[in-house]
Amino acid sequence: MEAEIADKPSFAHIRVKLDPGDSIVAEADAMASMSSDIEMSTRWNGGFCSAILRRVFGGESLFVNEFTTRTGGSLVITQALPGDMDCFELDGNTMFLQPGAYIACEPTVKLGLGWAGFASLIGGEGLFRLKVSGTGKVWFGAYGGIFSRDIDEEYVIDTGHLVGYDPSISLKVGMSGGIFSSFFSGEGLVTRVKGPGKVYMQSRSIGGLAAWTNARMY
Amino acid sequence: MFDQSVEDADFQGGVFCKELPNGRASANITLDFTSIRARTTGGDEFVLRYGETNLEMGGSSGRMVFCRNADKTVTIFCEDKKFPKALENASSGELRAEIERVIGNRKQESRRGWGMFWIGATVCVLLLIGGYFGIKQGAKAAVHSLPFSVDETIGELSQSSMQDGFKEVDDPKVVAAIEAIVERLEPYSAIPDVKYQVRVLDSPIMNAYALPGGYITVFTGLIAESESAEEVAGVIAHEMAHVTKRHGLERVTGQLGIVVGIQVLLGDVSGLLALGVELGQYATQNSYSRLQETEADLEGARMLYEANIDPLSVVTLFEDLKAEDPLGLPAWLSTHPDTQGRIDRLKDYAKTLPVKEYDTYDDIDWADIKSRLEGDKDEDADKNEVSKQEDKKGEEEDLDEVAKEDAEDS
Incomplete structure (x- = not known):
């Protein structure tokens, strides 16, 4: 299987070339086009109960689609948001993705839902996070550009900009500054992450866009 | 070959090191008499001697143990619940004080976190209740104005x-x-x-x-x-x-x-x-x-x-x-x-x-x-009685009329 992320960074999509016998799992509604000889099968996103949990708390869809081919073919996988996509490869390790970030993975990757804690909730990052583990490639997307950072000590990320992180990263919610500057700087609450480990971030936040739009609606 | 590992179980974890591709790799961790050994999936081996190992606890779960050398160029990490105890045993107590310190810090942090959570939750509930009754009482007072x-x-x-x-x-x-x-x-x-x-x-x-x-x-x-x-x-x-x-x-x-x-x-x-x-x-x-x-x-x-x-x-x-x-x-x-x-x-x-x-x-x-x-x-009752009688009379007259018509037809 060959996969290439095209039209980076604004309107990224994955162009996948499947060899005979290959398969790829993608989020429901992620397929934009595909060869006619690729077969698509839909299944619960990791079992009935966990699919419901993932839908309710993880921002993922109830179903995932598995694309397989006996003769080979290609397909294009995309995401709803205008923004970049990236890929990491698991070698038995685990990664956490924020709700909605997951797009596709190889069938050897396990999808699960992990408790993120109240700090994550208060920090605007949700009560749960998607846990990807096993071996294989995972593709994920973001709103705006994606940038990563290897951090060792504490690092501050504004609400809504976190996309994915290593399990070795700890999350704490905190104020961006003092009480006055936290409330009047527009930064409010932030997520303080502590390494060692890698974090993936997005250059735009949907919450920021929604607030900007709402402010101009009236 | 003599197996130096003192703990039966291997632990799954990983290594952070700049020399590795992507700076990190999953690894199999074993503990021997003198050191922590991590063999990555790529076949690289990293060794940290107990005497030069600093411990930290953290990660997303708060339970991940980080074993680092003095200059922090190598970090071996493991999230297994049994790992701290195994580390204490394998190091013959050399890391006991360090383990107790990080676990103590973790517990303290956890207590502080829960404390903050309950304080925050209580404040939120009080604000909600206060706001609700404040508005109700305020509205009641405003009614008189x-x-x-x-x-x-x-x-x-x-x-x-x-x-x-x-x-x-x-x-x-x-x-x-x-x-x-x-x-x-x-x-x-x-x-x-x-x-x-x-x-x-x-x-x-x-x-x-x-x-x-x-x-x-x-x-x-x-x-x-x-x-x-x-x-x-x-x-x-x-x-x-x-x-x-x-x-x-x-x-x-x-x-x-x-x-x-x-x-x-x-x-x-x-x-x-x-x-x-x-x-x-x-x-x-x-x-x-x-x-x-x-x-x-x-x-x-x-x-x-x-x-x-x-x-x-x-x-x-x-x-x-x-x-x-x-x-x-x-x-x-x-x-x-x-x-x-x-x-x-x-x-x-x-x-x-x-x-x-x-x-x-x-x-x-x-x-x-x-x-x-x-x-x-009484007047109403009289009226009702009169109207009832009138209705009855009316009905009788109607019946007479019908009888007369029938007689004429025959």
Whole structure:
């Protein structure tokens, strides 16, 4: 299987070339086009109960689609948001993705839902996070550009900009500054992450866009 | 080959090191007598001697143990719950103090985190409760600053849309008598210039009620059961006090949703009016709070006293009725709970008032009013009898006609 992320960074999509016998799992509604000889099968996103949990708390869809081919073919996988996509490869390790970030993975990757804690909730990052583990490639997307950072000590990320992180990263919610500057700087609450480990971030936040739009609606 | 590993179990974890591709790799971790060994999936091996290992605890779960060399160029990490104990055993206690320190820090941090969570949750709950009751109480206070025209609108709309099914008594003498009772008390009402509107409804219910704005309804049952105009004046004064104390509006605010509460605080009374009219339509079924009843009793007694009418006149009505039928309480009392307590409070209040000679409604012939109501009933009954007889006669005539037609046809 060959996969290439095209039209980076604004309107990224994955162009996948499947060899005979290959398969790829993608989020429901992620397929934009595909060869006619690729077969698509839909299944619960990791079992009935966990699919419901993932839908309710993880921002993922109830179903995932598995694309397989006996003769080979290609397909294009995309995401709803205008923004970049990236890929990491698991070698038995685990990664956490924020709700909605997951797009596709190889069938050897396990999808699960992990408790993120109240700090994550208060920090605007949700009560749960998607846990990807096993071996294989995972593709994920973001709103705006994606940038990563290897951090060792504490690092501050504004609400809504976190996309994915290593399990070795700890999350704490905190104020961006003092009480006055936290409330009047527009930064409010932030997520303080502590390494060692890698974090993936997005250059735009949907919450920021929604607030900007709402402010101009009236 | 001699296996130096002192712990049976291998641990799954990883290594952070800049020399690795991507700076990190998953690894299999073993513990021997002198060091921690991590073999990555790529086949690289990293060794940290216990003596030069610094420990940290953290990660997403808070349970991940990081073993680092002094210059932090190599970090071996593991999240397995058994790893700290295995590390302590394998190092023959060399790392015990370090492990106790990081676990102690972790527990302290966890306690602090939970402490902050509970403080935050408590503050949020208190703010919510405080906000809810603050708005409710604020709205209740704001009601008294609203113009009396709001009461009048609620009263007028409620009365006009009420479907009580009772016939209004149009005998001018009966209506005039009740109006005279109201007029005598009117100058002493707490809010001046209230335009009291009185109507008498034909019903055996021994009741009277007032809608906001001064819309007073008296049922003929109350008049029939009373011995004097003063007794009815006692009930009417109580109802007038509900009007002037604006209990109807207060009751509406008690039922307000939070949104309407905020609206009232902001000066928008449209929601209040709608709810007021709706509640007003069920005025006879709704009861005021005990506090409001007591307040209306005392205010009514004050008005009676000022108008030179015995403030305990209503008490005699209650007592007469209770003596006649100790269990069957009249409707007016059954919707006004704690009757004996209220009678006692009224008597106590009357004792505090300076003694004076009370007047009576000399201009009202109460016996005549009562007989007129009975007369009305007899008249109605006569009318019904006459109409029944006429119907019967009509039917007989129709039958005769049909018989005649049949005879002609044959």
